[in-house]
Amino acid sequence: MATDNLFSTRMGKQLYGLLPEVYRTRDSAADDGGGDLACFLDACGHLLDLIRQTLDQRLADAFPDNPSSGEACQPWLLPYFADLLDVRMVSPDDAGRRDEVAHAVAWRQRKGTLKALEQIAENVGRLEVEIQEGWKRVATTPQVGLPRLLAPALGESALHDAFGDHPGWAARHPGLPAVTVDFRYPSRAMQVATDGGAAPQNPAAKQTTFDGQAVWWRQVNRHGAPCFPGSYEDVSRRTPDVRTPTWSRGHAHPKRVLLHAPPPQGFFGPDPYTTVSDLDYSAEGEHLLEDHHVQGTLTVGAGRLTLRRCTVKHLVVTVSSHDDVILAAEETLFDTVSVGAGAASFEGCTVLGATTVFRLTAANCIFNGSIFAAAGGSIRYSRIPAGLDESIEQEAGTTDVANFFSAFFDDPGAGVLRPDAPATILFGAEDGGEMGAYHGGREDRPVRVPIVGTVTMDLSASSGYTLKDLILEGSGSLRVAQGVLTLERVAAFDLQVESISPTDETGMFQPVLAAEDCLFDRLAVSSGLARLVYCTVLNQCQSRCLQASDTIFAAGLDLAPGTDANPHCIRFSRIPEDVDVAYLRTLENTTEPPIFYEFAFDEGDQVVQRRPVFSEAGCATLHPATSEAIRFGAEDGGEMGCYHGWRYSLLMAAVADKLSDFLPVGMEAVIVPDLRLHRLPREACVE
Template sequence: MSFDRKKLLSLLPAYLRARDAEQASRLTDLLDAGERVELAALEALGNPTALQRQRRDDLQWKRDQGPLASLLAVLAEQIARFEEDIEQLQDDAFIETCADWVVPYLGDLIGYRSLHGQAPQAADARAEVAHTIAYRRRKGTASVLEQLARDVTGWESVVVEYFQRVITSQYSKHRRRWSHAAPDLRRWRAPRPGTAVEFENIPPDLDGLRRREPLDLIGGGFDAIPRTLDVRRIGSGGRHHIPHVGLFVWPWRALSLSGSPAVAADDRRFRFHPLGIDHPLVTLPRTETDLSSLATPLNVPMGISRRALHERRDDYCGHSLRLYVGISDPLPEVPAAAICACNLSDDGATWANLPAAGTYAVDPVLGRIALPPGLPAGTRVRVDCHHASAADLGGGEYPRTLATPATPPLRVPQDHATLAAALAALGGAGVVEITDSGRYEGDFNIDVAAGQRIEVRAANRCRPTLVLGAETRLTGGADAGITLDGLLIAGHRLRVPDVAGNLLRELWLRDCTLVPGRSLQADGTPVSPDAVSLLVESDGLQLRAERCILGALRVDEASEARLDACILDATAPERVAYAAPDGIAAGGPLGLVACTSVGKLHVREFSLVSNSILWAERATGDAWPASVIADRRQLGCLRFSYVPADARTPRRFRCVPDADGNVPALRFAARRYGSAGYLWLNPATSASVRRGADDEGEMGTYHPVAAPHREANLRLRLDEYLRVGLEAGIFHET
């Protein structure tokens, strides 16, 4: 500020300043009681901050100066605002510093078009306009299209210019040595067209990040094998044509699992997944720092192949996966040099290719680990790895919002080694927090004091696995409540029994997984496909679940359930997903919002079903009159949902199948829990389901992901950045 209050006062004649000071000495200071206390506290500070010093000076000025100085202070404040407004005019010429209201006007100058607000990645218009300015300098290039897809959708992407992958006669003065009519089967990796390794005189081990497996990746974004001309349009199945550009996007991301105990098959054989199933590992994408570079397999969350891990071990070990092997905590990390990639498939009663001494074998395709012989008894294995997920759903190490309890939580394993011990120490009320992604085996029950609440939760960025040996009983006094948050529960069911004194009022499940089928075999099939995950026998219970994966539910008719953004999976559409405790009669009122249900439903009434998928079927000879039954059809609402044609429900509003009886087929990327893309709608699904929600998004659990909106945003941007005459297609890597 060019004119502050002191400078304005100094410009006055000396006799005016002297007279003002004389009047100030005769007047009482203008500070009120609160300002006097604040000034005394600030003057007592030994090392005040800049803001505290400024506040102290303001109060001292107000105390010591006369009426003329006070008037000049008011004038100086207005001058400061005027100067700030002038400076802001200069700042408003740049997108980085302009005011929020200026952003749309700058965007209009460069032809920026706003995107659908449903996609969270498209919410910041300032960043979008700034990116647009940068992208226009490289408009039409493959690197810009890749970055554009990431910014608009939030998904990792790869752009393929198919004219470079068409088999053609080549001009002798412009040879494309990477383009062969037949693939070179002697090289496991092929260079990407247009990159620095496209020439034959480059050593095969140089710049391997830009190379790919030509045979393992056929059909995907990294397929480098040329094809003959395909004259079909890219939207109709054609790809290899001169005007075609393909955008391959990964609609899921790599979720971490940190310090998780590997599950032992014997003293040498282990599995990465805490449920002891074969589960493929995916790459933790590396961030591209240069806008001009093209994506490589290390920049996308794709599965790790055995050959890739063998050839590029240092790129994966220590970044996408780590092994910790030993006896005492903390377990030492296995160096990358001691890890080898192997095919550890079943070989009779054991696994093939068990390693020799000093070598630790990893199969990233099956998610298996084999230790060398000769390790001491009691050797334990912990892992850091990543798996694919399309949404923050069920137990996982994604960020969650945790409330601050009134009293500090009891921590497991710091304060208590087991969950049962921590619950016993609570005394009927409080919070138990598990602070790692460990595996906890054993039994526990929860009993809440009247009017109190017990919360068992995972700490933020943790995903503990609870393997129950027997059912967990949930009981409580009058107006008591229980919350389970961020847990993966397997092995047995949760039960709210109908016993004397059990007046439990609320049961909240947040970001939890109750494994469908209770537990899984090594190949991922459920051990008990007909088993129930949660049994509610008492009346008057309010069951609430948010972002959970649940097995079959049995709820008393006098209790009520509400599920938001959840999966309710009875392991097959012919089995019973929701009913009374006997599995036949009507269960309590049920509400489903943005949920996917697999299995038959029998409810007293549907309070609300919105943006959901009810996938249910009747087997041959089934005694049920319909696959979905609501006893009270004059109550409730079903809207914008997929409901079986034979369902007996209240009146439906814009549901599928429609009034004409057109029944679109449901196409899921995977139908079994534990698989990537679990109950995620395949892009080939009918538009009436994939764009049938109330906001033209997809029905089901993944409705909050807003995948159709992201694709619409990307197509809107492609119209601006594609060169004239080119046609783009969007393909999902699943």
């Protein structure tokens, strides 16, 4: 009898491994009650694991930073560390506050330097910024005899310094405080060629992440005509602007520091995964692959492979090792798996096609296709095909059919369970969660699911499953005919809920739609109660009865007349001006219009700047020009709408507040949204 599946604790398994082989053999070979010794040690391991976790947390509580792995300090301890180091914490999230405490000494030592300002913006506001000093943008009069930096120190050719041999280059010297724009040359950022990824030797080169891609670049033709005025690429000098600084004005002033930051992209930002076609591991050793899309075949010819949060179309392992686990996969989606001569361990995985292994150990998984395990194994709390070989031990499994949005690997959203899937799969994992590749959730990595036509769901038999971290895109409609739909951090183009609200003993409606931190293009709840918290509806919103808090209704709001027993209730939200409905109760709402970011899009052979529509990057993100009644109008002081939990407005305000402590007296920091930081600089010219 295999004993691997009897352990649910790390220390219990470790204790069992320390026993002499003779006792482990007797325990696993017993016919009746086999594995009793393993179960006993696993029970001891529960207490030992708790003690170990307590000690690990106690150690982590001594270090108020953001560790790369392992436990972090508990948030309630941060004010004590801050008081000890005299730190004024302003970040709205725990990770930012940890960084404020952990870097307090280093930032004080570098107070007033550009490096410290850049680190504060990155750690407190999660912003990668390009900084310009305001005094460098102010027109000044050249002075005779004033020392001038040599051109190579500014990243330019030494020919600029040889005026006698090259007099035409004198006006282009980068060290001159020239004011008049030279229209003969364009001024912009340009990529710097690197040798094998190494840092370039040019002292003017900088590295910046543009839309998820790290690129080395430098400014060229500092005295030329700016190609993109107002962006980080504009270094032209101006007359001092004495107006109160905002995101759009008051920048050219010796008392300003400009922080150019890329506008947030929200739900539709870059894919957090790295996509590759094929991969081949042929060297001995431990191989680890995390957060990857493998669109072709992943081949393992030697060593041991661990997969975490990946999607792999075809996995082929040819390593010969019958006893040792040569494949360990966690929260991974496969199309087919072939481990012909080795043992495999799966935890929270989905295999859409066939699974072929020598020996299999699995828990909290979905096997949608056939399973062949030559030496047997064990499967716990998983969906298994009917007629599974008896040599594979089974515990708390189900043969119910998994209902996916798409069961084909190459389709977007493959392996994502629908809310009308069987409850035995939605809540069948060992911890009561869902089985499969998304057992651990999709937070910070939402999955795109295309909706074509009208997709109808009957949730009348649903057991309360919450659909989380999905982007339901496309031009189709998601229709709920019956039952209750619960959403968290979901973006849906067109949602139609036709369910009739049940009532309690007092006659009050119960919600048929409960949404939190969600974005909708169109929403219709024709016969029931919709409860929206931290949501944004871009176009028409229709509801029989509505309860909304901290929500933005950007366009029309069509409400049926309420009743005394079931009135509409809208609080701390943005509503259209023409809303006038019977039995509408409101509190601290505003009619100020939301102003969303505009982004640059390639349309044909032109670049067009416009407001993004649903499914485009940056959709529904609030611009700093939006009224503070919306940007800070939620009940807790944050922004209204679907990005309340992302804290975009609070993070930007926290950076400006924090920088006031690290700038010289009289200096002000201005955060400038810059669309150019989402586009790569021009490639380097061939010299």
